[in-house]
Amino acid sequence: MTKKHYDQAFKRQVVQMIQEEGKTAPQVAEELGLHVNTVYRWVSEIKQDGGQAFPGSGQLKEEDKAVKALQKQIRDLQEENDI
Numbered sequence: 001m002t003k004k005h006y007d008q009a010f011k012r013q014v015v016q017m018i019q020e021e022g023k024t025a026p027q028v029a030e031e032l033g034l035h036v037n038t039v040y041r042w043v044s045e046i047k048q049d050g051g052q053a054f055p056g057s058g059q060l061k062e063e064d065k066a067v068k069a070l071q072k073q074i075r076d077l078q079e080e081n082d083i
Contacts, residue, residue, distance in 0.1 A: 008054040014039060015046045 017028050018039070025043065029036040045053040 011042045011054050012046070015043050018043060019046075 014028055014032065014034070017023050018025055023031075025039040026036050028034070029039045042054075
């Protein structure tokens with residue numbers, strides 16, 4: 001079984017159908033051939049992350065970028081201390 005990938009615009013459109021058109025997640029999932037848990041997850045991500053939801057392949061959310069930068073800085077400082 002292969003995992004399907006949906007683009008950011010499609011995910012936002014699915015969530016919009018629920019939030020603005022008043023459809024339920026099971027209705028939308030059935031209409032579009034999606035698993036209902038997938039739809040619930042997308043709604044949850046929009047509620048949690050807003051405009052930063054679904055950053056895309058290879059992209060990080062702002063807080064994840066900050067964490068990654070800090071981890072790099074820690075590694076660099078530890079390397080300097082070792083020298």
